[in-house]
Amino acid sequence: MNSIIKIRNLSFAYNKAINILDEVFLEFSEGRIIVLLGKNGSGKSTLLDCIFGMNNFSGEVIIDEKNLREYSYKELAKVLSYIPQNLQVNFDYTVRDFISFGLNPNLTAFKKLSQEDYDTVFYYAKYCGISHLLDCTIDKISGGERQLAFIARALTQNTKIIVMDEPTASLDFGNQQKLLRIIKELSKKDKTILFTTHNPNHLVNLDCDIYVVKDGKVSKIDVLAPEILRDIYREDFEWRNGVVVFN
Numbered sequence: 001m002n003s004i005i006k007i008r009n010l011s012f013a014y015n016k017a018i019n020i021l022d023e024v025f026l027e028f029s030e031g032r033i034i035v036l037l038g039k040n041g042s043g044k045s046t047l048l049d050c051i052f053g054m055n056n057f058s059g060e061v062i063i064d065e066k067n068l069r070e071y072s073y074k075e076l077a078k079v080l081s082y083i084p085q086n087l088q089v090n091f092d093y094t095v096r097d098f099i100s101f102g103l104n105p106n107l108t109a110f111k112k113l114s115q116e117d118y119d120t121v122f123y124y125a126k127y128c129g130i131s132h133l134l135d136c137t138i139d140k141i142s143g144g145e146r147q148l149a150f151i152a153r154a155l156t157q158n159t160k161i162i163v164m165d166e167p168t169a170s171l172d173f174g175n176q177q178k179l180l181r182i183i184k185e186l187s188k189k190d191k192t193i194l195f196t197t198h199n200p201n202h203l204v205n206l207d208c209d210i211y212v213v214k215d216g217k218v219s220k221i222d223v224l225a226p227e228i229l230r231d232i233y234r235e236d237f238e239w240r241n242g243v244v245v246f247n
Contacts, residue, residue: 004030004161004192005051010059012043012050020046021057022216030160031190033183033206035197038213039233044196045085047213048165051194052082064160077105081154083147085165089138095149096134099125102156124152129178143170151179155186162186164195168202180206200224200237 005028012021020043028034036044050057053068053076061068064079071079081102089098099121100113107113125131128148133141138149147170154162168176180202183193187207197203203210203224211220212232221228229237 002030003027004064005194006060006062007051008060008062010047010050010057010061012046012055012057019216021050021218024059024216024218026211026218028192028194029209030192031187032192033187033208034192034194035203035206035208035210036195036213036218037197037200037210037232040198042213043216043218044213045165047218048082048163048194048196052076052080052163074105077157077159079159080161080163081157081159083150083154083162083164083167085169089146091139093138094134095125095130095136095138095141096121098138098149099134099153099156102153102158105157120156121152124155125149127155128152128182129175144172144175147171148175148179151182160190161192161194164193166197167195168197168199176202200229 005026007024007026010021010024011019013019024047036047038044046055049055051061051063051068053061053071063071063076068076096118100117103113103117103120122131122134125134128151130145130148130152133145133149138146141149147167151164151167154164167179171179183195184206186193209220210224211218212228214232226237
């Protein structure tokens with residue numbers, strides 16, 4: 001299986017302090033669901049920011065056989081879509097307009113959206129269960145609804161890679177399950193999905209590659225065993241009927 005993201009000797013520190021990420025080497029396979037686990041402050045979001053080019057790191061990130069530093073912003077947006085952890089929007093766009101921004105990387109300058117474009121926006125809004133909100137203002141809907149709007153925008157962008165930072169954080173239980181279903185469906189369409197989570201139960205029914213971020217390093221694990229969770233979170237966990245529970 002081809003590697004769509006390659007990370008070589010990546011290090012990053014805030015304010016030249018101790019490295020948050022220290023000489024990281026990784027390869028993420030194309031068409032896979034990739035999950036990053038780690039406690040708060042371990043560097044999960046920092047790694048995603050590096051992959052998206054938001055941090056001035058040392059080392060290399062290769063995306064779809066091209067060095068990240070050689071991409072223009074628009075070129076990168078045709079390959080990778082990103083759903084950040086901070087979902088604040090300080091503009092009064094409608095949900096329809098906000099989702100339609102996902103079409104921008106593939107539009108020529110000053111081109112107006114066609115009916116087909118608006119049909120695409122409606123399709124993904126409905127797919128995410130928010131088509132009834134299209135005329136609402138993005139900053140007036142709930143945090144969970146805004147999360148789904150960000151996801152719909154990323155799907156409209158139609159990239160090979162979708163990166164999500166804590167995508168279930170603002171979602172209720174039903175919408176968490178909806179998102180996990182969407183992730184599974186997208187992986188079957190050869191999309192590469194990379195996301196962070198604090199909930200190992202979300203991984204039980206996903207065919208995914210799991211990586212642990214700890215002490216500046218990122219390592220792949222084959223089995224999500226209780227002892228691994230204890231090592232990450234310093235708490236006692238066990239599996240009961242296929243679910244991780246706290247002792």
